[in-house]
Amino acid sequence: MSQGRDIFFVSNSVDEIGGVTTWSHQMARLLTDRGHRVHLVGICPVEENIRQSFSAELPYATTTLYDERPPSPRTLRGIKGKLNAPERRRQAARRAGMLEQAEKLSALFREAAPGAVVICTQVWAMEWVALADTKGLTVIGMSHESYEASHKSSRAARVRRHYKDVDRLLVLTPEDADLWIRSGMDNVGSMPNPLPFMPDAPAPREAKVVASVGRLAFEKGVDLLLDAWSETAPLHPDWTLRIYGAGPEEASLRAYCTSLGLDDSVEWMGSTGDVLGALRGASVFAQASRAEGFPITLLEAMAAGVAPVAFDCAPGVREIVSHGEDGLLSRLGNTVELAGHLSRLMSDKELRDRMGDTAFRDVKRYSSAEITDRWEELFSFLQR
Numbered sequence: 001m002s003q004g005r006d007i008f009f010v011s012n013s014v015d016e017i018g019g020v021t022t023w024s025h026q027m028a029r030l031l032t033d034r035g036h037r038v039h040l041v042g043i044c045p046v047e048e049n050i051r052q053s054f055s056a057e058l059p060y061a062t063t064t065l066y067d068e069r070p071p072s073p074r075t076l077r078g079i080k081g082k083l084n085a086p087e088r089r090r091q092a093a094r095r096a097g098m099l100e101q102a103e104k105l106s107a108l109f110r111e112a113a114p115g116a117v118v119i120c121t122q123v124w125a126m127e128w129v130a131l132a133d134t135k136g137l138t139v140i141g142m143s144h145e146s147y148e149a150s151h152k153s154s155r156a157a158r159v160r161r162h163y164k165d166v167d168r169l170l171v172l173t174p175e176d177a178d179l180w181i182r183s184g185m186d187n188v189g190s191m192p193n194p195l196p197f198m199p200d201a202p203a204p205r206e207a208k209v210v211a212s213v214g215r216l217a218f219e220k221g222v223d224l225l226l227d228a229w230s231e232t233a234p235l236h237p238d239w240t241l242r243i244y245g246a247g248p249e250e251a252s253l254r255a256y257c258t259s260l261g262l263d264d265s266v267e268w269m270g271s272t273g274d275v276l277g278a279l280r281g282a283s284v285f286a287q288a289s290r291a292e293g294f295p296i297t298l299l300e301a302m303a304a305g306v307a308p309v310a311f312d313c314a315p316g317v318r319e320i321v322s323h324g325e326d327g328l329l330s331r332l333g334n335t336v337e338l339a340g341h342l343s344r345l346m347s348d349k350e351l352r353d354r355m356g357d358t359a360f361r362d363v364k365r366y367s368s369a370e371i372t373d374r375w376e377e378l379f380s381f382l383q384r
Contacts, residue, residue, distance in 0.1 A: 004035035005379060006112035010105070010129050011121045014042035014062045017050045017215070019296055020121050020144050023193055028060045030194065030372045039108065043101070043125050044069045063108070065101040065128070070094060102131035109137055117379055123155055126162040138382045141166040142191075145293040146314040147179040152291075160185065167382050172294035175315035191378070192319070193294045194371035195303050195363065196275070202305020202360040203280040205353060208239045210342060211282035211306070213275055213297045214289070216247030221288035221311065223249075224335050226257055226266070228288065231339035233265045236346050241286070244269045244278050279304035283352055284345045288338060289313050295320070302326060302363035307355035309341045320366075326359035 009024045028038045038060040045064050071094050105128060109118065117138045120126045126141055141163035143150060150156040163169045163185075170191045171177050177190040210229075214220045222243065229241050243266065250268075257266050272278050275297075279285065285301035287310040294316035301308045302320070308327040310317055311334075321327040328341035345352045364370075 004037055006037045006039070006116035007031055007379075008039050008041055008108065008112075008116070008118045009121055010041045010043075010118060010125045012043055012124050013046045014040045014064060015052050015054060016046040017052050019293070021052055022196075022296070023144070024121055025054060025058075026194065026196060026368075027372075027375070028058075030368050031375070032059045034372060034376065039063065041065065041105065041108070043128055063104075065104055066097075070097055070101075098128060098131060102128050105129065105132035109134060112137065115379075115383055117382075120166070123158045123162055126158075126166075130162055138379065139166045140378075140382070141169045143169070143171050143293075145172075146291065146316060147171070147176045147183075148314065149291045149293070163187075168378070173315040173319045175319070189378075191374060192316075192366055192371065193296055193299065194368040195299050195366045196296060196368075197300070198303055198364065198367055199276065199305075202356055203282070205283040205306065205349075205356055207281055207283055208236075208346075209282040210239065210241045210284045210286050210346070211244065211278055211301075212241065212286045212288075213244045213272075213278060213300070214287070216243075216245050216250045216253055218249060219289060219291045220245075220247075221290045222253050223256055224290070224311075224333065224338070225286055225288035226253070226260055226262060227335040228286075228339040228342060229266065230260045230262060231336065232342045232346070233262060235343055237265070239346055240265055240267055242267045242269050242278070242282065244272050244275075246271045275300050276304055279306050282306055283349075283356075284309065284342065286338075286342060287311065288335075290332070292316055298327075299363055299366055302359035305356045305360035307345055307352050307359055309338060309345065311338065320363070322362065326355055326362045328355075 009028060011020060011024055024040055028040055032038050040062045042064040044066040109132060118129060118134055119140045120129050121142045143159055150159060169185060169188045171180060172192060174190045177188045180188045212225055216222055257263060279301055285306045285308040287298060289311060290313060292314045298308055298320050308321060310329055311332045312318060312329040313332045321329055323329040330337040330341055
């Protein structure tokens, strides 16, 4: 094995609940295991209610630049904006604070050995990386959402602005990379997420349970899943929908569940630290997201050998699931179609076992070893 590199992951935070944070810590651990010196850097801390807990003794360093979240930028428009002295002072103080924190990044980067890599996992964090001294380092920017999702927000414009000069912009699928390239970005490649686990055998699939795992937030579409379940549940009175997760929509989703008359067939399980255990207690997996990047929960379900039913909401979903072979995909928002796919798997044990076994085999292409190999190959390629 070649001598390890200094690798910096720079994110909005090091401990916010969410997929990017979980991914960052997973990759940090995988690369540390390969002999690299990894440092996770967060721009600012997060509130207690959205903070993930991690072991106090991580095998890699973590740093948070700010003690509290910095003020948000505002655009000074026209003569009135230019004459707004308090706002101009606030903006100047924000800029000075950014430069001060960027100097902390520069100090970390200057201590790195030749061949060091900076991986900016979120475009907001890139505003600080861009102010830091990265001379002699390879800088990789990332977007953990689909091209379409980026363009439904202000993030697409920021990706173009802040990532245009990085050594590589990585998105989650070749399809998304092609869209960015066609739109004028010439430094784009793709890198999928790795599997968090790879069990030795698929789940037993004996329980009459459909599992859903994810944050209870609008984009995850749990309301749409409940709509589909209201069509499916009367046909399968001996089946249960278990919803694992917590989030801002929980109270309204529970109320909606009650209004649909589903309380007898839906179990709210809360967050779980044992996703594999949750999936091994199910026979079908359901995902009704409105938007996704490269959904880790789909990978997890397939790694557990549980056939997924999902909305085809992003290239990442199509990349992971081969419709009709290792899962079933529905058109985005079509809850009748989603209900039909759920019912088909719930009615046919042979079909769900066959698809679950195929999923278990197919998903091995995203094993942590395979994806870590790809990262190391990219580091070597970009260093040339």
